[in-house]
Amino acid sequence: MLYREAGDFKTSYVADSQTFPIKFDRVGYYVLLGFAFLVMPLIINDYWANSIVVPFLIYTIAALGLNILIGYCGQLSLGTGAFMAVGAYGSYKLMTAFPELNIVFVIIIAGFITAGVGVLFGLPSLRIKGFYLAVATLAAQFFLIWLFTRTAWFYNYSPTGMISAPQREVFGFAVTGPRASAVSMYMICLCFLVISAWLARNLTRGSLGRQWMAIRDMDIAAEIIGVNPLMAKLTAFAVSSFFIGISGALLFAVYLGAAEAGEAFGIDKSFLVLFMVIIGGLGSIFGAFAGAFFLIVGPVLLKLLLVNGLGWPTDLAAHLEIMIIGALILVFLILEPHGIAALWRTIKEKLRLWPFPY
Amino acid sequence: MLDTQAASGEDGYITPDGRKIGGVAMEMRNITLRFGGVVAIKDISFDIRWGEIRAIIGPNGAGKSSMLNVISGFYHPQEGEVIYKGFRRPKMRPYQVARTGIARTFQNIALFEGMSVLDNIMTGRLHHMKANLFQQALWWGKASREEDENRAQVEKIIDFLEIQHIRKTPVARLPYGLKKRVELARALAAEPSILLLDEPMAGMNVEEKEDMCRFILDVNDEFGTTTVLIEHDMGVVMDLSDRVVVMDYGKKIGDGTPDDVRNDEEVIKAYLGVAHE
Numbered sequence: 001m002l003y004r005e006a007g008d009f010k011t012s013y014v015a016d017s018q019t020f021p022i023k024f025d026r027v028g029y030y031v032l033l034g035f036a037f038l039v040m041p042l043i044i045n046d047y048w049a050n051s052i053v054v055p056f057l058i059y060t061i062a063a064l065g066l067n068i069l070i071g072y073c074g075q076l077s078l079g080t081g082a083f084m085a086v087g088a089y090g091s092y093k094l095m096t097a098f099p100e101l102n103i104v105f106v107i108i109i110a111g112f113i114t115a116g117v118g119v120l121f122g123l124p125s126l127r128i129k130g131f132y133l134a135v136a137t138l139a140a141q142f143f144l145i146w147l148f149t150r151t152a153w154f155y156n157y158s159p160t161g162m163i164s165a166p167q168r169e170v171f172g173f174a175v176t177g178p179r180a181s182a183v184s185m186y187m188i189c190l191c192f193l194v195i196s197a198w199l200a201r202n203l204t205r206g207s208l209g210r211q212w213m214a215i216r217d218m219d220i221a222a223e224i225i226g227v228n229p230l231m232a233k234l235t236a237f238a239v240s241s242f243f244i245g246i247s248g249a250l251l252f253a254v255y256l257g258a259a260e261a262g263e264a265f266g267i268d269k270s271f272l273v274l275f276m277v278i279i280g281g282l283g284s285i286f287g288a289f290a291g292a293f294f295l296i297v298g299p300v301l302l303k304l305l306l307v308n309g310l311g312w313p314t315d316l317a318a319h320l321e322i323m324i325i326g327a328l329i330l331v332f333l334i335l336e337p338h339g340i341a342a343l344w345r346t347i348k349e350k351l352r353l354w355p356f357p358y
Numbered sequence: 359m360l361d362t363q364a365a366s367g368e369d370g371y372i373t374p375d376g377r378k379i380g381g382v383a384m385e386m387r388n389i390t391l392r393f394g395g396v397v398a399i400k401d402i403s404f405d406i407r408w409g410e411i412r413a414i415i416g417p418n419g420a421g422k423s424s425m426l427n428v429i430s431g432f433y434h435p436q437e438g439e440v441i442y443k444g445f446r447r448p449k450m451r452p453y454q455v456a457r458t459g460i461a462r463t464f465q466n467i468a469l470f471e472g473m474s475v476l477d478n479i480m481t482g483r484l485h486h487m488k489a490n491l492f493q494q495a496l497w498w499g500k501a502s503r504e505e506d507e508n509r510a511q512v513e514k515i516i517d518f519l520e521i522q523h524i525r526k527t528p529v530a531r532l533p534y535g536l537k538k539r540v541e542l543a544r545a546l547a548a549e550p551s552i553l554l555l556d557e558p559m560a561g562m563n564v565e566e567k568e569d570m571c572r573f574i575l576d577v578n579d580e581f582g583t584t585t586v587l588i589e590h591d592m593g594v595v596m597d598l599s600d601r602v603v604v605m606d607y608g609k610k611i612g613d614g615t616p617d618d619v620r621n622d623e624e625v626i627k628a629y630l631g632v633a634h635e
Contacts, residue, residue, distance in 0.1 A: 013509040014502070202497040206505060207480075207487040214470050214481050221468035224430055225544065226456030226484045235491060283472065 019201060022352075036190055041183045049182035050255075056296045057189040058250045063276040063288035064200045065243030070274075071282035072204055073236035074216030075125050079137035081269035082144035083241050084248030085261050086114045089154050091249035092163040095176075096156055103168035103175060107192065107249045114245020115238040117144075122237030126230060129219075141267055148261035164258035176253045185254050192250060196243055201285050203239060212236050213283070244273075279332060281341025290340035294332075299325055370407055373600050380408030382441075383552060383584050384429070389438035391424055391608075398424040399435065400608040406552065411578055411585045413595045416605035417629055422588045423465060425605070426554050429586065430462050431455030443551075457485050459551035463541045463558060465588075471530045475540050478529055479515060482547030483508045512547055518580070519543050519573060535566040542573060546583075553577070555587040559594055567594065574598060596620065604629060 008023060010016040020026040044053060062084060069075050090110035094101060121140040125133050148154050155163045167177030173184040203209055211232040214222035223229050252259045259265070272295065280291020299321050306317035336343040370379045384406045391399040399421045406412050414422045427433040429440070431452045440447045442458065450458075461482070470478050486508055489501035516522055519539055524532060529540060538558060545553055558574065559567045571594060577583050589595050595602060596616040604612035604625045612618075612625040619625050 013506050013513075017505070017509065199495045202501070203491075203495050206494045206497070206501055207484060207489065208491060208494050210473070210477055210481045211484065213473050213477070217470035217472050218468050220432075221464065222470070222481075224432060224452045224456060224462060224468075225482060225548070226453045227481075228451075228453045239491075239495075 017205070019205070033194070036194075040190075041187060044182050044186050046182045049186050052297050052300050054185050054189050054255050055251075056292055057186075057193045058247050058255055059273065059276060059296055060289055060292040061193055061196050061247035061250065062244050062273045063280060063292045064196055064285065065240045065247065066273050067277045067280070067282065067284070067288045068200060068204065068212070068243070069236050069240035070277055071284065071287065072209060072216060073212040073233060073240075075122070075233060075236060076130060076134040077137040077240075078134050078267070078270045078274065079121060079140035079144075080244055080273045081265040081267055082141040083114050083118055083244040084251060084269060085144060085148055085265035086117045086241075087111060087245030087248030088252030088259055088265065089148055089163065089261070090114060090245065091253050092156075092165065093154070095166060095168065095253070099166070103170060103253065104188075106168070107246055107253070110249040111242045111246040114248065115242040118237045118241020118244070119234050122234055122241075125233045125237065138267075141270055145261050145265060154261075160260075162258050162260045163252065165253040165256075168253070176257070178257065180254070188254060189250055192246060196246065197285060197289075200239075200243065200288075204285065208232075208235060216283075275329070279329060279339055281339025281344075284339070284341035286344060287339050287341035290344070294328075294340065295325075298328070370409075373410075377409065377579075377600075379410045379600060382406070383408045383443065385441040386425075386428070387439050387441060389425075389428060389435045389440070391421075391428060391433055391435045397608050399428070401438070402605070402608075402610045403438075404603050404610065404613055406584060406586060407601075408584055409578070409582050410600040411574070411587065411598055413599035413602045414586065414588050414605060415590070415592075415595055415602060415629065419607075420605040421608040422605055423556055424608075426462065426556055426586070426588060429552075430460055430554055456548070459548075460554065461545040461548040461550035461552075462554035463538075463545050463556060465556040465560065467534075467537045467541055469529045469537055469541055469544070472528070474526050474528055475521065475532070475543075476512065476516075476525050478540055479512045479543045479547045480508060482544040483512060485548065486511070511549075515543050515546050518576070519546075535562055535569075538562065538566075538570065539573070542570075542577075546577060546581075549581075550583065552584045552586065555585060555589075557588050557590065559589055559591055567591065571598060 010021070020029055040053070062080060066077065066080055069077050087110045090113040091106050094106045094109055095103070098106075121137060124136040128136060149161065155161055165176040167174050167179060169175065170184070170188060174180045175184045175188045204212070211222070211227045214225070214227050215229060215232045219229060222232070248265065252264065256264060276291030276295050277288065278291070279294055280289070281287030302321050302324055303317055306312045306320060307314055312320075332340065336346075370381055372378055382405045385403075386405070387403050389399055389402045390397070402425070414425055416422050424433060428435050431450050431454070434449055470481065473481070487504045489499070489504055493499055493501040516525060519542065521536065521539055521543065524536060524540075529537065532540065542555070542558065555574070559570050562570065574585060574587070575598065578585055587599070599616060601614060602612070602616055602619045603610060604619055604622075606628040611628055612622045614622075
């Protein structure tokens with residue numbers, strides 16, 4: 001009854017095309033933002049930051065990026081892990097080469113570098129489609145990881161072959177390195193996520209977003225009504241890789257602290273982010289959040305429930321956790337093949353009319 | 359073969375219902391299109407004049423759709439040239455042709471199924487939106503202003519075609535007749551100089567056909583849009599069009615006003631059918 005649009009008349013096109021047309025959503029969004037920025041920093045502790053919140057924020061950025069490429073532009077990619085590695089190694093090289101450069105700029109520049117690499121590996125998309133493109137991006141995955149493990153220049157000739165993030169500060173708070181506190185790690189990831197989501201929303205609501213979706217839905221018709229397929233596909237690769245690069249840089253610099261390309265950014269990362277996008281819902285900003293929440297927070301919550309709640313032994317819980325998550329994925333995909341976002345949309349449509357659907 | 363030039367001087371002509379038709383907008387000169395050994399279009403020439411409704415008719419496989427694809431730049435003819443707005447058109451990609459003011463609809467509806475009606479029509483206004491990636495990302499300056507202005511234009515077309523009630527509906531949920539109308543709206547949104555309609559009335563019931571006819575005439579009347587259409591319903595073609603090109607087996611067998619064409623021996627034999635008494 002609270003959730004309705006009857007009587008809420010829009011008098012301008014700006015008001016009509018806003019992100020949250022229903023007042024309840026709008027209020028909810030601001031409450032959530034306020035909670036994330038004002039309340040969470042006060043209650044967050046190391047355990048919650050490290051096991052749930054920070055990885056959730058970082059992977060959501062990656063899922064946002066991949067969702068633009070797959071969900072909005074319809075270009076299948078399996079190179080996410082490698083593009084995250086580009087962001088990570090890019091930020092590492094920048095941090096060590098320009099120690100004075102603020103970490104925020106380092107991460108943004110790493111994003112732009114990844115965008116460039118993404119465009120390069122997006123070039124095959126002009127000629128090949130679907131699964132064949134996925135295989136082509138798989139080549140990027142293996143090639144880039146090989147490059148980062150074999151070329152010593154990328155890890156500054158360190159004997160372990162690992163890259164490790166030196167301490168960097170934002171406004172006097174350490175955000176990377178061993179002395180970074182949970183709150184500062186949380187805050188920098190949150191800021192990057194909120195801005196990324198805002199940028200992604202803007203890009204997908206406007207002319208460029210419509211070009212991407214046109215290419216996704218019917219590429220020949222799109223070209224005939226005037227979409228330049230070259231530009232549309234390459235911008236999708238660039239924007240997508242930009243976000244993925246930022247998430248890779250954050251994952252390495254803020255969360256992991258030290259990383260090795262093959263281990264941290266292997267093909268399993270590509271699949272993890274791909275599953276997030278599919279389970280969350282293709283072509284939806286909310287879907288990126290939902291998918292990352294499901295696959296990052298879900299297992300942890302399940303473990304808490306099984307071990308702390310029911311008192312099961314840890315090893316049994318660990319195995320069951322994997323099985324239950326797997327089963328849940330199947331259940332979700334059977335119930336709603338278009339992901340959690342579609343489920344959410346259906347619920348909202350029903351809510352609008354509730355309790356008098358006729 | 360009929361002589362069109364008699365009916366149309368360099369300065370255009372006046373239709374029986376009093377509309378003034380302008381000079382030549384596009385001229386097809388000796389177009390030949392081959393697919394391997396198959397000749398789809400064989401040495402065809404005709405012109406399209408500003409403001410007229412030009413129909414292309416012919417039996418299945420006559421090469422009508424291929425002709426439309428040549429005009430919209432999807433196929434490149436092996437021989438012949440397209441003179442558009444007085445200049446020979448170089449070989450262009452379809453999206454470049456679209457930018458020169460040619461919009462079209464498709465025989466099998468080619469809407470973007472995953473998008474709403476509004477987004478589909480807004481996609482048609484692509485060329486009127488110039489904000490770059492960064493402006494769009496920040497939704498700043500030109501990006502938001504353009505979105506608003508173009509939305510206002512799109513709303514005019516939505517009003518014109520009477521599809522207000524489905525504005526926000528995903529296209530995939532619409533019935534066939536409405537999809538055809540949305541497709542017309544998307545083509546109109548581009549504010550084209552030449553509008554190409556590939557069987558706009560295929561698969562429609564009588565009522566929907568009447569609606570569509572009215573829209574085509576209104577568009578021509580209101581915006582003065584030059585329209586080229588392919589259609590099988592002879593009643594519709596004869597009523598709507600100012601001049602008709604008749605094709606058969608890739609060749610042009612007739613060209614002229616609907617009355618001329620209807621009485622032409624060769625056309626009757628090939629297409630309209632001979633009356634057996």
